[in-house]
Amino acid sequence: MxxxxxxxxxxxxxxxxxxxxxxxxxxxxxxxxxxxxxxxxxxxxxxxxxxxxxxxxxxxxxxxxxxxxxxxxxxxxxxxxxxxxxxxxxxxxxxxxxxxxxxxxxxxxxxxxxxxxVHTIPEKKWRDGLWQGRKKRSNQFKRPLNIYEVHASSWKHHEDGTPYSFADLTRELVPYLKEMNYTHVEFMPLMEHPLGRSWGYQLIGYFALSSYYGTPEEFQDFVEACHLNNIGVFVDWVPGHFCINDDTLPYYDGTPTFEYTDPDRANNVRWGSLNFDLGKPQVQSFLISSAMFWIEMYHLDGIRVDAVSNMIYRDYDEGPWTPNHEGGNRNFEGYYFLQKLNAVIKLAHPEVIMVAEESSSETKITGMIETGSLGFDYKWNMGWMNDVLRFFEMDPLFRQHHFNLLTFSFMYMMDENYILPLSHDEVVHGKKSLMHKMWGDRYKQFAQLRTLFTYLITHPGKKLTFMGSEWGQFLEWKFDEGLEWVDLEDDMNHKMQHFTQTLNEFYRSEKALWELEGTWDTIEVIDADNTADSVLTFIRQGKTKKDFLIVVLNLAPVERQSFAIGVPYPGTYQEVLNTEMVEFGGTWTKHNDVCESLPIAFKQFDQQIQTIVPALGTLIIRPEQINTRKAKKVSK
Missing domain, CATH: 2.60.40.10 (Immunoglobulins)
Structure with missing residues (x-):
């Protein structure tokens, strides 16, 4: 033996x-x-x-x-x-x-x-077999994915100021996720880190749940509770760089051990850390073992890999850099490591979702490795996030001249499998909260936040929003304090939370919003050129002809009367969501009447409907009784 x-x-x-x-x-x-x-x-x-x-x-x-x-x-x-x-x-x-x-x-x-x-994690008798089996049998790309991003120690604090542990989060966060109709929760890094101000992105313990959040057993119980409530769990992971503290990983034996030998490649100037030597076999074993440990020990449903650009481009950092042997900026070690990482994980756990936080367009991130991709399932669409938030921060007087910020993503939205992130990075460091970014007075800010969220939900791509945004927290996120839950005593914040809950449920139940995602069949633009009125209209299509939704976004503070919208088939159309209803914080007490189509050409369609579109509001309209045998488009 x-x-x-x-x-x-x-x-x-x-x-x-x-x-x-x-x-x-x-x-x-x-x-x-x-x-x-x-x-x-x-x-x-x-x-x-x-x-x-x-x-x-x-x-x-x-x-x-x-x-x-x-x-x-x-x-x-x-x-x-x-x-x-x-x-x-x-x-x-x-x-x-x-x-x-x-x-x-x-x-x-x-x-x-x-x-x-010295700690031995006892073997857990998991009770999430039904969830695991269903996950293995389903096609994740054809399912709804709506992520609630959380910083574990600042979601809520106790009255004495101490943060919630995972035992506390199991009791309160899991029911909240279910009540709010999110499909997944994603945590900023949970691995051990010495400074809370780093938010967990300066790691020292790649196999250790931070003791600040509780015990490994408590996190296992949290994940199990999520699965029993049909909620998936993602965790951020940082394989590109690590904490520079001398008594942790850096120059472990006095020589470059985990880091590159070349000091210019080892030193990460931007983040004050050290870069892993991703070409070193022992480092590859270390990092891939870490990912596998988290997936298997905690039954994770996905991992979001942080700072991928820093791993695949030599010139991403602010410090000096040297070209590769071909004279370019590709970091081949990082590129091939990420392909290897995804190949290993997909071989062992094909149902686990791998997500890249990556901001460039020079490298194919998602798709099959055999096609030259890094092999991730999804990529954060940072371009969509930056463009759309710039647009919503803008005075509507100027929006007609910058409408492409809202619509440019239609040109490339099928280039990758995207997640649309309204993440923690956008509500900190003086960038203001999502609510505070919105133009105008408080009423207009809430109206636009509802429209922003509706655009997020109806635009092709999976969804992610950061905690506190769902009710329109006005203050920026503070990593060392709990969210401003007192906001919910205010009627407008409470109604905003109710709106997000309703919108999330709408997304989960409407197949047209995710059934054909990843193909151009999922969307047809009705009118992206109405810059004068600042109104955008498009269709989200399900598998069957009759299963589609018409989305109408009014980005101007002007109500549009008798507004014409092209429709594919003759018949009647019913408004199913109006962001300006009183129950959501608006002023409308009843929905628009059912619309009967008119045989009047509108762009590529030979039919149109006319309705009232609220100022700074969004409508979603569903066909009620239509004739799909009629010609859809105007003859050329």
């Missing part, structure tokens, strides 16, 4: 060195054994490594031995017990001695300390 274990460990080491061990946490880090605990750490150029912790008064009485071929140090001891703190004392290549964290630790003490905790 001992020989079999030794053989397995040696095989694991070999795979780690070649970049093919995707479960490296099973032998690196701290593990129970028949002789107590075995600790292993990769530090190939260290002169000596010791295990130190509560169990030996942090003294160097437990020297580790090294396998010269692998650079992995090891010690077995009966001294530690569950809950003890530990680190590795590393005598680096130049003789400097420094305490370092365990890169493979699965739990850390609460900050400001960063010692690892």
């Amino acid at each position: 001992a020989d079999e274990v030794a053989t397995a460990v040696e095989a694991a080491k070999t795979r780690f060195l070649t970049g093919e061990n995707f479960y490296a946490q099973h032998f690196l880090g701290a593990h129970q054994s028949s002789q107590g605990y075995v600790f292993r750490v990769w530090a190939p150029n260290a002169q000596q490594v010791w295990l130190v912790g509560d169990f030996n008064d942090w003294d160097d009485t437990l020297p580790m031995t090294v396998s010269s071929e692998s650079g992995i140090w090891e010690v077995t001891t009966k001294l530690p017990k569950e809950g003890d703190l530990y680190k590795f004392k590393v005598r680096q290549q130049d003789g400097r001695e420094i305490f370092k964290i365990d890169p493979f630790a699965i739990y850390f003490e609460k900050r400001p300390g960063n010692a690892a905790v």
Whole structure:
């Protein structure tokens, strides 16, 4: 038996060195054994490594031995017990001695300390089999995807100012997600990080749920509760760069270990961090093992990979850069690592959704790797977000001259599989909240926020909004405080929340908004040229001819009477959503009457309807009784 274990460990080491061990946490880090605990750490150029912790008064009485071929140090001891703190004392290549964290630790003490905790996560008997089975059988691209983005420690705080743990979030956030009709929740990074101000994007523990948020077991219970309520869970992950704190990952053994050897490539000037050497096999094993650990240990439904542009372009950062061997700016190591990451995850878990936060258009991000893509399922559409928010911040007097900001996305919306993000990045650092961005007085701001959300829901692409936006929080997001839940005592905020809840339910129930997504058949523009009135009209189409919705967005503070809209078939049409209804915070007490089509040509259609479109409002109109055998378009 001992020989079999030794053989397995040696095989694991070999795979780690070649970049093919995707479960490296099973032998690196701290593990129970028949002789107590075995600790292993990769530090190939260290002169000596010791295990130190509560169990030996942090003294160097437990020297580790090294396998010269692998650079992995090891010690077995009966001294530690569950809950003890530990680190590795590393005598680096130049003789400097420094305490370092365990890169493979699965739990850390609460900050400001960063010692690892000897912790064994008990095997959980999951109860989400129905969710998992349904997920494997369904086509995620043809299903609704509406994500509520959350920063775990600032969604709510207790009365004493302490943040909610995942035990608290299970009791309150899960029912809220269900009540608000979101399909998924996405958390900003949950992995261990030393500074809350980084929002979790400066990581030290790639296998550890931050103890600031609770225990690993509590997060497992949260995910299970989400699945039992038909809600998926995504987590942000940062494989491009890591925290620069000296006692964590940087220059672990005194030489470039996790980072690039070239200091210009290693140093991330923009974020004050260090870039992973994504071409190093051991780093590939480390990072892919981290992703697999989170997917399998916590039954995650998706991972959003942060800062992909920084990983695939050498010149993305603000510091000096050198061209690649072809003379260009492509970071081939990052490019091929991401393809490998997605290939490994899709082979093991084809149903897991991989999302890229990426801001350029020079690289194909989504689609099959065989076609030259990075292999992600979705890409955040940062262009749509920036253009649309610029438009909504603009005085309507000037919108007619910049209508392309609203419509330009129609030119490229099928180039990738997109998620349309109204994310945390847009409601912080002086950018103002979504509500505060809107032009005009408070009433007009709410009216436009409802129209913005309706455009988000009806535009092709999956959806993401940041917490607090759903009721129009006016203040910017603060990472160290809870959301302004007191806002909901105000009637307008309460009605805005009700509107978002209604809109989310509408999105989930209307197949025309997602059934043909990813194909041009899902949309037909009626009129994107009415810049004078600042009104945009288009159709979202389902699989059957009669299953479609007409969307009418009025971006001017002027009500449009007897407004003409081209329709594909003769018959009657019924308004099914009006953003200016009193129940949502508007002034309309009843819907428009049913419209009878008129045989009057409108652009490519030989029929039109006429209705009233509210100022700064949006209508969604559904066919009621139509004749689909009639010609749809005007003869040329």
